[in-house]
Amino acid sequence: MSTALPRITDAQRRARLARRHLPGPGRRAASVREVAESVLALHATDPATIYLSAAARMDNPQHEAIERELYDRDALLRMTAMRCTLFVIPTTLAPAMLAACGRPNAAARTKGLLRQLEQNGYGDAAWLEKTGRATLEAVRERSEATTAELATAVPGLDRQLVVSPGKPYESRRSIATDLLFALAADGHLTRGTRRGGWTSNQHAWALAPALDDVPAPQARAELVRHWLSAFGPGTLPDLKxxxxxxxxxxxxxxxxxxxxxxxxxxxxxxxxxxxxxxxxTPEPSAALLPALDPTPMGWRDRGFYLDPAHSPALFDRMGNIGPTVWWDGRIVGGWAQRPDGTIVHRLFTDLGREECTAVETEVNRLNTFLGDRRFVPAYRTPLDRDLTA
Known part of the structure; x- marks a missing residue:
């Protein structure tokens, strides 16, 4: 009886990636929720990313329709999840995400906040718990409220914490910043109505919907199964x-x-x-994915779809990826939007006429979706700066 492990080649990994994450013409999604389910969660640190990630995978993306769906909490929720990062996730996955990632993030942030409160002489755990309850009540009374509104309404929430006093990197931030993060990560609050344009990261806070309580070990196992379904096969370091x-x-x-x-x-x-x-292997297709898109941010080791020689141009110093051009399950270049709205791209490899035409088709699709809208990635990469110089 053979004990050899099943083998899955890089070509087969790319075939899975293309089928799940990069649907070509005729195979694209009809809704943002379908897109989120295909890639497990949409990065929301950069507000523009959510719209562009969804539009790249939708058959007929319309900005207003995407906007409406993003704020339908029966379908999608904004949550602090993996690596303390903000994501838009399918609501059905929210209980597992909260238990597996959100609550540990909340506990870590609360611990740090308590340390800062003690160092600044502002209060203790009892004071913080009382202030948290008052904050939730203030949100309940208003239906929605911004951080600034809550800092005015709740006594002590506007106090400034001095972080790393006496150090060259000394900084200040309000108690509200950390407390609201912890309350949201712990499942009490969610991001409500956006304040400002589509690229604004300013939201009002609203009470989060009640979620089923899932034991943390069970939730982590469920999240692993979802990750393997969307990104597998993968390695232990990838998953960690x-x-x-x-x-x-x-x-x-x-x-x-x-x-x-x-x-x-x-x-x-x-x-x-x-x-x-x-x-x-699906029919080869092209895609233009935005900065911080969940596909290139889904693995630590990206050699099966990205030539390591191109990484310095596409990533910033913190490991955030910029906009990328894809063909047949590989990253083949990068793109950017100039201040006048022009979409420009650079290919890292010579593609044939058919492939270049497919890339241009995606450029045109993106131009149609954006119309007169402009954006700048939150994290600029060397190629992005070069293309927009």
Whole structure:
């Protein structure tokens, strides 16, 4: 009886990536929720990313329709999740996400806030709990409220914390900043109506919908299964990086699933049992994905779809990826929007006429979607700066 591990090649990994994340003409989604489900969660740190990630994968994207769906809490929620980062996720996944990522983020932020309160002589755990209850009541009375409105309404919330006093990097921030983050990460608050244009990251706060209570180990295992379904096969380091968990938590969560070990071109990996057999390679297609898109941010090790030589141009110093051009499951270039609205791109490799035409078609699709709207990525990369210079 053979004990050899099932093998999944880089070509097969790209085929899965293309089928799940980069649907070509005739296979695109009809809604933002479909898009979010296909990539598990949409990065929301940069407000423009959500719209552009959805539009790239939709058949007939309309800005106003995407806007409406993004604020339909029966379908989608904004949550602080993996790596303390803001995401838009399918509401059905929210209970697991809260238990697996949100509450640990909240506990860490609360611990840090208590330390800062003590250092600044402002209060203790009892004071913080009382202030948190008062903050939630203030939101309940107003239906929605901004951070500034709450800082005015709740005594003590506007106090300034001195962080790293006496250091060259000393800074100040209000108690409201950390407390509201913790309350949201803990599932009490959610981002409500946006204040400002579509690229604004200023939102009012609203009470979060009640979610089922899921034990943390069960929630982590559920999230691993979702990740393997959307991004698998992948490696243990990939999963640890994507979730932000400890190595022990990651191993336990993986062991709690029915994932099986497989052999990838660059070493061991894991996949769901139903994802072992080869998949048909989809018809090659092009895509223009925005900065911080969930696809290129889904793995730590990206060699199966990105030539490492191109990473310095596409990533900033903190590891945030800029806008990318894709063909047939690979990153083949980058793109940017100039201040006058022109979409420009640069290819890293020579493509044939058919491939270049497909890329131009996506440029035109993006231009149609954007119309007269302008945006600048929150994190600028060397290629983005070069293309817009």
């Amino acid at each position: 990086w994507w979730t932000g968990w400890t190595l022990t938590e990651t191993r336990k969560a993986l062991a709690a699933t029915d994932a099986v070990e497989v052999r990838l071109d660059d070493g061991p990996g894991y996949a769901l049992p139903q994802d072992i057999e080869p998949v048909d």
